[in-house]
Amino acid sequence: MENNYGNGFNDDFIKSLLLTLEQTDFAEFMNLSYAVMMHNPSQILKRKDAMESKVKAIDGLIKYFEEVEEYEKCTNLQKLKQLLFLNTSDDKDNI
Secondary structure (H helix, E strand, C coil), X not given: CCCECXXXXXXXXXXXXXXXXXXXXXXXHHHHHHHHHHHCHHHHHHCCCCHHHHHHHHHHHHHHXXXXXXXXXXXXXXXHHHHHHHHHHHHHXXX
16 A cells, blocks of 8 residues: 655655664664554554564563663563454454
8 A cells, every 4th residue: 555645755665764763773664663653552452463463572672671770661561462362352252
């Protein structure tokens, strides 16, 4: 799904920027990833990605923030991870 945001940015351009940022300033990439997840956690919960992918991404962020001793972010990510599991069990209850 290609979006044009009216300012010349599209999905491929944004993905390219993120890949560049990951390779050039990993700390900023991780902080940005955290900010995106925490800005609207319900979007993370609603995404159709496999549970394993979501958990792996969150665990990777937790590991990084543990290493840089940003424990408040780790706590917030743990809460998001718990919500993933609660959301999954709610979905199963509705079947």
